[in-house]
Amino acid sequence: MKLTGAQAMIRCLELEGVEYVFGLPGGAILPTFDAVYDSKIKFILVRHEQGATHMADGYARATGRTGVVLVTSGPGATNTVTGLATAYMDSVPMVCITGQVATHAIGSDAFQEADVVGITRPVTKHNYLVKDVKDLPRIMKEAFYIANSGRPGPVLVDFPVDVSRQVTEFEYPKTVAIRGYHPNPPINMEQVKKAADLIMQAKRPVLYVGGGAVGSGAGKELLELVNKTGIPVTTTVLGLGVFPETHPSSLRMLGMHGTHYANYSVQNSDVLIAVGARFDDRVTGKIDKFAPHAKIVHVDIDPASISKTIKVDVSIVGDVKPVLKEFSKLLKDKRPQMKEWLAQIEVWKKKHPLKYDQSTEEILQEYVIDQVAKLTNHKAVVTTGVGQHQMWTAQWYQFESPRSMINSGGLGTMGYGFPSAIGAQLGRPNETVVCFDGDGSFQMTMCELVTASFYKIPVKIILLDNGHHGMVRQWQELFYRERYSASVLGPSNPDFLKIAEASGLFAKRVERKDEVIPGIKAVLAHAGPALLHCRVAKKENVYPMVPAGNALDQIIDMA
């Protein structure tokens, strides 16, 4: 079959089973957009390319399937950088196709030329420049394979306009052969046994589980392992939901805004079993005081994650899911051996529960999140921006299933929440998708309101408007003598209700506590996209908190 490069590109996407493409056209990618016109693939036209990347990312995190982005050269491509970096940090499978000026013009500072392969090299798992149309099918096959195997990540394909016009005999390869890429090394059973021995000896073990377990689809195996052994589980912000937080063995989230009992458990553990997690500084606190008594077992698909920031005692390189299965076979019920340990944890849980002031007249963010959680029965797919609302969502929603908490954990990208909700909703059309957003974060990508409304994507935005860059304000209050430099938004915020309504959404505002539950209900009951504008307390802080540089058990909390 003879096809132009552009037609071949779209054919590749079809053959990969791509359902949605997110993007925005421009000169150098016009031939490809012309081919989109003839395709059954559903194209979602965004208002800004960053939104397209977050949508593809949200789609990917919600489903496990590779998200796809299509944009033009130069500014279109550079607008994807934040989204690529976000996906890269959190190991999200994505293929981003960028237009490029014609091959003969590359390097001449042509109109809308940018060295996109150069710019995106540090924020992609791999990238390609298609110099010959004959290479295109192989490159696309490899791109999809690389994006969603091993430790997943974004792959960028830079597609010069002249190549998109060249004609080729199209044949899509069935196989790939990349001699420098071995994404799935065989699991070293000796290491697994060594780890299992260590865990069997342990009196105070803790499982510390991250996004890698979500990516591996290991929720079931984790639950089985914990039900069998009784080992307590804490998760990172990216691991939320992979283990049900309502389970008695759940310690909830650890780290800077984790629970006391998760952090104390880690600090007092004698064996810490890290599973698909990477010892981020927001998790470990002061690194040389992290889990000081523990031997560390680390299971990760990426060898480079192992012993990167923390010295590991037993490493297991491999996919989390089969490793947990092996653990389940090798390990026995540890509850009898852990009596004291579990009792100690119960004491911590009783003494330091997560809490907020229930009696205050003000609307607290925690209260709103708590109510949404109850009204959605902890079953919604949740996305967030970055800031206090993200941490409160992590603390108060109580996630019960994998791929239900979607947020930018690694890069901490404000503006991620709303577009990622759009992508997540497209991937999970029959589920309720709720975006908890801050007024600061929301304004970074709220141009996509019209995208949600035009395509009738029924996401529910719970806008927690505290009139501040709340997390920044909190740090300034605690560490910068209340000098609120550039963190006040209130006086300059727009009328969010009008903006939502003008964009075609159903919107409501709540300003009193007794309006909150009816407001949530109204928004959830609405068939289309809807926004609930909540005027929440302006100066509430997220606690518990481990200030940066503190050991994980040096926690500050509200009085």
Added chain:
Amino acid sequence: MKHTVAVLVENSFGVLARVAGLFSARGFNIDSLAVGETHDPQISRMTIVAHGNDRVLEQIMKQLAKLIDVICVEDLKPEDMMERELVLVKVQANAATRNDIMQIVNTFRAKIVDVSQDTLTIEVTGGESKVDAMLELLQPFKLLEVVRTGTVAISRNSVLSVPAAEIVEPKRSAAAATQAAAPKKTKSKTKEISK
């Protein structure tokens, strides 16, 4: 500690930038980097000399191995390695000093490759210590230009071999009702660490 790392890479667009970018992005210092095609024109070989503690080296090796274009990585052991560097040195010389310089050149089994009225250009090949020693002796005569290729190194007893590419048939990773691609199990580019 100094480490000499041999890396086989795909001889393709942008590989050098990827490797160099990795070092700068992760704050690793390169002492020297030499690269050239191997007997297989599709493969280039890099010799990277870098220093840092074992932890740093371990990360360097793993991060290199992670690059898709990197075929294999090996930390060459000092006791099992031959290393050479070629250096061209232009040194000031006149009738009075020429003989002294020639003597140094002979001692180091170096070569004079160009002579002019007031300069000598010397070619020397060897390991780092030899080259450094010679440069030190030439210093008093006034070095005008020094150009070094960077170290290339090869192991005495083992061969850095290219693993055959595994042929995998990935699932359609973007399609509904499929999970992530499940490739066949393949050998890792780096060794597992255990205690």
